[in-house]
Amino acid sequence: MAVHYSIPKSNAHYKKAAERLPLGVTSNYRSWGPDETLYVSRAKGARLWDFDGNEYVDYRIGYGPAILGYGDERVDEAARKGMELGGPTALSTEREWIVAERMAKMISSVDMVRFANSGTEAVMAGLRLARSFTGRSRHIMIEGGYHGLSDGVLWEVHHERDASGEVSLQVQSEGKGVPSLLRELFDTVPLNDPDELESVLKVHGDDVATLLIEVILGNAGGIVSEPGYLERVRALCDEYGVLLMVDEVKTGFRVARGGVQELMGVDADLCTFAKAMGNGYPISALAGKREIMSTIGPGGSAQGGTYAGHPVCLAAAEKTLEILDETEALEDIVRYGEKMQKGISEILSARGVAHAWSGHPSMSGIFFSESAPRNYKDWVRSDYELYEALAAHLISSGILVEPDSREPFFVSAAHDDSCLDETMEKFAVALDLALDERAQAK
Ligand SMILES: Cc1ncc(COP(=O)(O)O)c(C=O)c1O
Incomplete structure (x- = not known):
C-alpha cells in the first residue's frame, strides 16, 4: 500500500x-x-x-x-471538574497539595514541588533556585540536551562533519537575541564522559551551581547514560558542591512511574517535569529536596506566575498521574x-x-x-x-x-x-x- x-x-x-x-x-x-x-x-x-x-x-x-x-475521556472529565472551581484566583487550591503528594509518592527524590505551565518555566525556575541555593552563577549542560526556550539554556551544539567523517561541535545560541554574555556562564560536556565533566569542574567547580542533564537525551534520539556514568556524575557533583538537576520533562512519568531517576537509579537534587504529567494540559513542575526547595521565597529565589497551578491543569494532572501510577x-x-x-x-x-x-x-x-x-x-x-x-x-x-x-x-x-x-x-x-x-x- x-x-x-x-x-x-x-x-x-x-x-x-x-x-x-x-x-x-x-x-x-x-x-x-x-x-x-x-x-x-x-x-x-x-x-x-x-x-x-x-x-x-x-x-x-x-x-x-x-x-x-x-482526548483521554478520564482526563478530560477531570479537567472539566477542575474548571468548576472558576479559574485561577491568585490563591492556592487543595489540588496543588494533592498532586504534590502523588509526585512525592512516585518519585523518591521529590520532597517538595512548585507548579508552572511549561518545561521552559520549570527549568528556568530550577536554574535560578540552584544559583540562589549555592550562591554560584555557572551551570553545565550536556551536548545534545535541550531544556526549553529561556536564554540561559537556549544554546545548541552546531555540528560539522568533514569529508573524512571527522566531527566538530560548536556551541551557539539557538537563533539571535540571546545575550552573548550568557555564554560565559556555562560549559557543555559530552554524555557518558565523566572525565571531561571532572576537567570542567576542576577549572570552574567553585562557581558551578548545577549540572543540568537529561539522563536519556530526549532531544538527541534518546542517547542513554551508560551504567556507571551516573554514579560518577553524582559523586562529582557531591565532591564539588554542585546540584544535580535532572530534566525529566520528557522522561518523567513515561519511562517509569518514578521517571528516569527510578529507571536508572539516580538521585537528583532538583528535577523538572512537564509533558506526560498532564496528558497535554499545560502543567509543569520543579521538584526536589526539601533543603533546597524550601529556600524558594523571601530571602531565596522567586517562582510563580498568574497561571502557575491552574485548576484545570492540576485536575488533569491529578487524574493523569493517578492512571499512570495505578494502572x-x-x-x-x-x-x-x-x-x-x-x-x-x-x-x-x-x-x-x-x-x-x-x-x-x-x-x-x-x-x-x-x-x-x-x-x-x-x-x-x-x-x-x-x-x-x-x-x-x-x-x-x-x-x-x-x-x-x-x-x-x-x-x-x-x-x-x-x-x-x-x-x-x-x-x-x-x-x-x-x-x-x-x-x-x-
Ligand atoms: C528535556 C526538556 N526540557 C525542557 C523542555 C521545554 O519544555 P516546554 O516545551 O514545555 O517549554 C523540553 C521540550 O521539549 C524538553 O524536552
Whole structure:
C-alpha cells in the first residue's frame, strides 16, 4: 500500500496563516515550510487528522505529552471538574497539595514541588533556585540536551562533519537575541564522559551551581547514560558542591512511574517535569529536596506566575498521574514500544540496513549506524540523511514521525495493534522508497 498524501488545504492555510503568524505557526518547530507544514483538525487516541482529512498514526504525540492518548475521556472529565472551581484566583487550591503528594509518592527524590505551565518555566525556575541555593552563577549542560526556550539554556551544539567523517561541535545560541554574555556562564560536556565533566569542574567547580542533564537525551534520539556514568556524575557533583538537576520533562512519568531517576537509579537534587504529567494540559513542575526547595521565597529565589497551578491543569494532572501510577498504562506502552522496535528492525535487517535503537521503548530513537550512539558526536556520525528521507515518506503515507531524527518515536497507551500493523506495512514501503532514491542518486 503506497499512499501518498496531498495536503492542498494545509498548503493554502499556510499562505493565509503566514500573514498573521510568523512562519504560519505558534512554535518555530511546527513550521516545515510552505509545502510541508501540516495543520491539524482533530486528534484522538494515537491518531490525528490534518486539514485535508488525511489520517496519521502519531509517534510525536505533541513531543511527548499525550501519554494516555489524545482526548483521554478520564482526563478530560477531570479537567472539566477542575474548571468548576472558576479559574485561577491568585490563591492556592487543595489540588496543588494533592498532586504534590502523588509526585512525592512516585518519585523518591521529590520532597517538595512548585507548579508552572511549561518545561521552559520549570527549568528556568530550577536554574535560578540552584544559583540562589549555592550562591554560584555557572551551570553545565550536556551536548545534545535541550531544556526549553529561556536564554540561559537556549544554546545548541552546531555540528560539522568533514569529508573524512571527522566531527566538530560548536556551541551557539539557538537563533539571535540571546545575550552573548550568557555564554560565559556555562560549559557543555559530552554524555557518558565523566572525565571531561571532572576537567570542567576542576577549572570552574567553585562557581558551578548545577549540572543540568537529561539522563536519556530526549532531544538527541534518546542517547542513554551508560551504567556507571551516573554514579560518577553524582559523586562529582557531591565532591564539588554542585546540584544535580535532572530534566525529566520528557522522561518523567513515561519511562517509569518514578521517571528516569527510578529507571536508572539516580538521585537528583532538583528535577523538572512537564509533558506526560498532564496528558497535554499545560502543567509543569520543579521538584526536589526539601533543603533546597524550601529556600524558594523571601530571602531565596522567586517562582510563580498568574497561571502557575491552574485548576484545570492540576485536575488533569491529578487524574493523569493517578492512571499512570495505578494502572498498567506504562507497561502497555513498553510492550508496544518493544513490538514496534522488533518489527521495524526486522524490516531494516531484511534489507541489510545497519541500525541501532536507543532510548527507552516508550521514547525510542533509531540510528542508522552499526551501534547505538554514546554521545551527540555519534549521532552526527550516523546516517541521519537516510532517516530524513525515510521520515518524509512515512509522514506522507500517514505515519507521523518527526522529520528530524533527534526526536524519538513517542508511544502512548492508545497505540494499539491496528496502529502497529499499519506502521509496519507503511514503514516497509517508505523504506524501500528512501533506499531507491538513494540508489538512484548514486
Ligand atoms: C528535556 C526538556 N526540557 C525542557 C523542555 C521545554 O519544555 P516546554 O516545551 O514545555 O517549554 C523540553 C521540550 O521539549 C524538553 O524536552
